[in-house]
Amino acid sequence: MxxxxxxxxxxxxxxxxxxxxxxxxxxxxxxxxxxxxxxxxxxxxxxxxxxxxxxxxxxxxxxxxxxxxxxxxxxxxxxxxxxxxxxxxxxxxxxxxxxxxxxxxxxxxxxxxxxxxxxxxxxxxxxxxxxxxxxxxxxxxxxxxxxxxxxxxxxxxxxxxxxxxxxxxxxxxxxxxxxxxxxxxxxxxxxxxxxxxEADDDVVSFGGKTDRHGGTDHAETHVSTALECPEPVDVDALTRALGAQANLLVRAKGVVQDNDWTWHEIQLAGGRVDVRPRSDDRLPPVRPALVLIAAGPDAYRLLSEAAAVLEQVPRDAPHRLRTAP
Known part of the structure; x- marks a missing residue:
């Protein structure tokens, strides 16, 4: 087959x-x-x-x-x-x-x-x-x-x-x-x-060099960082904070847990933030995190500014003692 x-x-x-x-x-x-x-x-x-x-x-x-x-x-x-x-x-x-x-x-x-x-x-x-x-x-x-x-x-x-x-x-x-x-x-x-x-004449098949569109500098244009989220977060606050940083980021995506131990998939694309509960039949994420991506000559600065704001989103209050299901 x-x-x-x-x-x-x-x-x-x-x-x-x-x-x-x-x-x-x-x-x-x-x-x-x-x-x-x-x-x-x-x-x-x-x-x-x-x-x-x-x-x-x-x-x-x-x-x-x-x-x-x-x-x-x-x-x-x-x-x-x-x-x-x-x-x-x-x-x-x-x-x-x-x-x-x-x-x-x-x-x-x-x-x-x-x-x-x-x-x-x-x-x-x-x-x-x-x-x-x-x-x-x-x-x-x-x-x-x-x-x-x-x-x-x-x-x-x-x-x-x-x-x-x-x-x-x-x-x-x-x-x-x-x-x-x-x-x-x-x-x-x-x-x-x-x-x-049909394949183009200028595209070399497996075993040779393929360079259809020349080199790329996307690694220099785009930078990313991951905000680790091993503890529950205030998802509503995170959503608002992420929306406020939409002008600094070209993309954000991740899986986080709220204070009721529900997993949420959160994404920023095209200036819009989308948050939805993760299906109950899905396994927990391997690494709960929110990945942020910025682009352009000031990408590192933009990424740093956005990350600094998002890192201030409240985590689960330490005095609330609960057992995860």
Missing amino acids: TARLGIIGGYLGSGKSTLVNRLLAGVLPGRTAVVVNDFGSVNIDADLIASASGDTIELTNGCICCQISDDASRTMSALAARGDLDHVLCEVSGVGDPGQLAMWRDFPGFSPGPVLVCADATAVRRLLKDEYVGDTVARQLAAAEVVLVTKTDLALTAEIEDAAEACHAAAPRARLILQDPADPGTTAAEALAAPVP
């Missing part, structure tokens, strides 16, 4: 993990393994993927799209050799180039699925024009064979049309799919099932 290898990319907060979760929620037939690679030292995306089978694999030694490292090679080779998988999904770091993984589709044991790039309908045109991250977003879209315009439920009709136009200009040969707010699962399945176009 060969596993169909799909590569999912897109800028920070574009909806990659949400897409993967929809695909895992009964949309894909058979057994699926997910490889997640996050930006920074804490791979919070692994805790945000709702894998019921346990076939979720973390790559934590940096962005696998900058360099096909020994860790990535061992992981991909092992998945290709398993023989019991129908699908393998690689969720690429939000600052990585998904095109760099395309060569793995030719590796024995895999069959080619599309390079799918998510684009936030409310933000993609602004991001493409951004002085500091525009090149990263453009590089990701240029690698796409399928562009899925996400968050259409949050966008006006004019915004969606504008986003589609921007994506087509950045990825003129890609198939463009608009997410159906009423049926996002079907849209996700349609996007991943898209046929893979």
